[in-house]
Amino acid sequence: MADRYLSFTGTAPGRFLTRRFGLPQPAPLRRWSPEHPALDGDVLHLTAGRTELDLPSAGMTLVTAAERPAAVVLDATGVRDVDALAEVHAALHPVVRSVAASGRVVVLGTAPDPADHHQAAAQQALEGFTRSLGKEIGRGRTVNLVRLTDAAAAGSTLRFLLSPRSAYVSGQVIGVGTGTGPVTAPDDPDRPLAGRTALVTGGARGIGEAVAGTLARDGAHVVVLDVPAAEADARRVAERLGGTALALDITAADAGARIADALPDGLDVLVHNAGITRDRRLVNMGADRWSPVLDVNLASVVRTTDALLAAGAVRSGGRIVATASIAGIAGNAGQTNYGASKAGIVGLVRSLAPRALDEHEVTVNAVAPGFIETRMTAAVPLFIREAGRRMNSLAQGGLPADVAETTAWFAHPASGAVNGQVVRVCGQSLLGA
Numbered sequence: 139m140a141d142r143y144l145s146f147t148g149t150a151p152g153r154f155l156t157r158r159f160g161l162p163q164p165a166p167l168r169r170w171s172p173e174h175p176a177l178d179g180d181v182l183h184l185t186a187g188r189t190e191l192d193l194p195s196a197g198m199t200l201v202t203a204a205e206r207p208a209a210v211v212l213d214a215t216g217v218r219d220v221d222a223l224a225e226v227h228a229a230l231h232p233v234v235r236s237v238a239a240s241g242r243v244v245v246l247g248t249a250p251d252p253a254d255h256h257q258a259a260a261q262q263a264l265e266g267f268t269r270s271l272g273k274e275i276g277r278g279r280t281v282n283l284v285r286l287t288d289a290a291a292a293g294s295t296l297r298f299l300l301s302p303r304s305a306y307v308s309g310q311v312i313g314v315g316t317g318t319g320p321v322t323a324p325d326d327p328d329r330p331l332a333g334r335t336a337l338v339t340g341g342a343r344g345i346g347e348a349v350a351g352t353l354a355r356d357g358a359h360v361v362v363l364d365v366p367a368a369e370a371d372a373r374r375v376a377e378r379l380g381g382t383a384l385a386l387d388i389t390a391a392d393a394g395a396r397i398a399d400a401l402p403d404g405l406d407v408l409v410h411n412a413g414i415t416r417d418r419r420l421v422n423m424g425a426d427r428w429s430p431v432l433d434v435n436l437a438s439v440v441r442t443t444d445a446l447l448a449a450g451a452v453r454s455g456g457r458i459v460a461t462a463s464i465a466g467i468a469g470n471a472g473q474t475n476y477g478a479s480k481a482g483i484v485g486l487v488r489s490l491a492p493r494a495l496d497e498h499e500v501t502v503n504a505v506a507p508g509f510i511e512t513r514m515t516a517a518v519p520l521f522i523r524e525a526g527r528r529m530n531s532l533a534q535g536g537l538p539a540d541v542a543e544t545t546a547w548f549a550h551p552a553s554g555a556v557n558g559q560v561v562r563v564c565g566q567s568l569l570g571a
Contacts, residue, residue, distance in 0.1 A: 141511070141527060144534050164533035165278035167305040168240035170543065176301060179208030179238055186225035187216030191246070191289050193296070207233070209242035209300050214264055215286060217247070219256045223263055234271070240278040243271065244299050247285050249313065261285075265311055272309040272566045273531045280308035280532075280566075287315030291555030298547040306540035308531055309566030315555045322455065322551040329357030330550050335405045337361040337397065339388050340412030342371035344512045345461075348538035349409055352546045354379040358407060363388065363397070388412050388438045394445020404453045407549045408446065410439045410460040413479075415514070417472045428475045435479035440486060447498055454499040457549045460487055461541075462506040464562055468569040480506070484560050491558030501557040503548045508564025511535045530565035 144164050146152040156163045168174070183193065183200040191213050193200065200211070210233060214226055230243070237243060245268050250258035264283055272281035282299055286292055292314045298304050299312075324330035336353045340346040341362035350360045360381035364372040369385040376383040384400055386393060413435045416427035439460055446452050465473050466480025483504055491502040509515060509526040515535065518526065527535045541563050547553060 141534060143524065143527070162528045162533035163276070164528075165239060165276070167278050167532065167534070168302050169305045169537070169539060170302040174302065177208035177238075177241065179206065179241075180204045181300060182207035182210045182233060184210065184212045184229040184233070185216070186212060186214045186229050187218060187222045189213050189216030191215055191286075193246075193289060193292075204236075206236055206238055207241065208238050209244065210234070210237055211244045211246065211296070211300070213246045215246055215248045215289075217260045217264070218254075219260050220263070223260055223267075226264070226267065230271075234275065237275075237279055240302070240305065242300050242304070243275065243279065243281040244296065245281070245283045246289075247283055249285050249287065268311070269309045269566070273568075275531075278305075278532065280304065282308060283311045285311065285313045287313070288555055289315075291315050291321050291552075294547060294550045294552040295556060298543075298550075303543040303547070305543075306532065306536040306563055306565050307544060307561065310561050312556070312559055312561060321554040324551050326357070330552070331407070331546075332357030334407060334551075335359050335361065335401065335403070336407035336409065336549065337363055337384075337401070337405050338409040338411055339363045341409075342368040342375055344514070345507070345510060345538045345541050346409075346411040347375050348542040349411055349545050350375060350379060350381065352539065352542035353407065353409075353549060354381060356546055356549075358549075361401065361405070364412070388442065389433045391441070393438065394442040394449070394451075397442065398446060398449045398451040401451065404451050405446075406453050406456045408443070408452055408456070408458045409545055409549075410443070410458070410483075412438070413461060415473070415476050417476070419472050420474045423475065431475040432479050432482075435476065436482040436486075439483065443486075443490070447494060447500070450498075452498065452500050455551065455554070456498070456500040457553070458494065458500060458502045459545050459548045460502070460504045462487075462504045462560055464506055464508045464564050464567050464569060467506060467560075467562070468567070487560060488558055495557055501548070501554060503556060503558065504560045505541055505544045505548070506560055506562040506564070507536065507541050508562060508567045509535045510541060510563075511537055529569065530567045532565035534565065536563060536565055 180201045247264045268283040336358040338350045341350045342364035362376040363384045366385045372383040462483040463480040487504045494500045
């Protein structure tokens with residue numbers, strides 16, 4: 139459904155009225171397209187604290203001065219005490235206003251050190267700084283914090299965050315380099331998943347269809363899995379993408395074994411996207427609404443992941459990406475079942491990620507969508523829908539493509555240093571951390 143408010147604010151009367159009454163002023167977001175695959179302009183590289191970090195270029199020109207940069211990267215890994223935080227202010231204060239519309243600010247830090255409370259205080263301060271700047275910067279610009287352990291392995295993450303692919307990702311804290319898995323530079327940067335097989339559950343429609351399309355764009359042979367009732371839609375999507383359809387109830391006890399049988403050569407990317415809602419307040423929620431949501435959204439993910447890893451069906455260097463939700467992070471009235479299932483995904487990812495990497499050389503991460511424009515959100519009552527669209531720093535809903543691009547970043551062969559992360563694709567929702 140079209141966002142008429144967003145369109146209205148782009149007109150002269152809309153700009154006047156929104157300024158006059160202090161209403162949200164969303165800016166059209168610059169997203170990836172074949173015609174515009176990158177941001178236009180230079181990346182301004184600044185430093186705060188004592189550091190000698192050698193950054194990968196991420197395919198963009200790094201400069202030390204620019205009048206109107208497309209992005210700013212601030213290296214704050216050398217900030218080790220409170221006094222050094224003044225250098226963060228001094229670096230960004232003069233330039234933040236000059237960042238182009240739909241531009242990017244990426245702050246680089248390190249993990250707080252439990253053995254050094256001065257360093258821990260300063261590095262944790264960067265999180266509050268980054269999230270706050272994201273809420274005030276406006277004009278479709280995003281701000282994120284990347285905590286580095288291995289700067290050399292940060293190429294895919296910087297490439298994602300400094301591109302139109304990350305248009306709806308803001309206010310996030312992303313760890314890179316802890317427990318690094320295989321990091322492989324693709325032969326063709328435009329088709330990094332060429333020669334790889336990706337399976338997307340719930341891939342026949344909505345976000346799943348967008349994920350399947352984006353992975354196929356990046357070169358993967360995509361297996362579109364959906365329930366037997368959606369087999370016709372799954373086949374339609376698979377045929378369009380040159381992939382394969384697999385009709386299967388993901389909640390079946392033998393779903394993992396059946397997937398492994400259908401893919402005897404294994405798979406490289408496993409995307410757990412299938413999900414359902416059965417909303418009611420807890421006092422009105424019977425077991426017939428609780429159990430299916432937990433089974434589809436969480437139990438099936440646990441069972442099939444365990445089965446596929448045990449069978450060796452996810453190849454070394456593989457990627458598992460699960461779908462959480464901000465409802466599992468911040469909670470949502472009428473969704474105790476859904477919130478529980480999505481919070482469970484967060485727990486699964488954080489626990490499984492280090493073991494899957496050690497035992498199988500497979501990374502495990504999650505996307506956590508916020509308000510995404512789908513047929514489901516289009517059916518939400520008008521005023522609730524409008525509130526959902528505006529309650530984030532970008533003041534608009536996201537698109538299925540935003541979730542798909544984040545999934546593709548996790549799936550990238552050079553993203554082996556990204557593991558155990560839960561990244562919200564929510565335009566920096568005002569709900570939740």
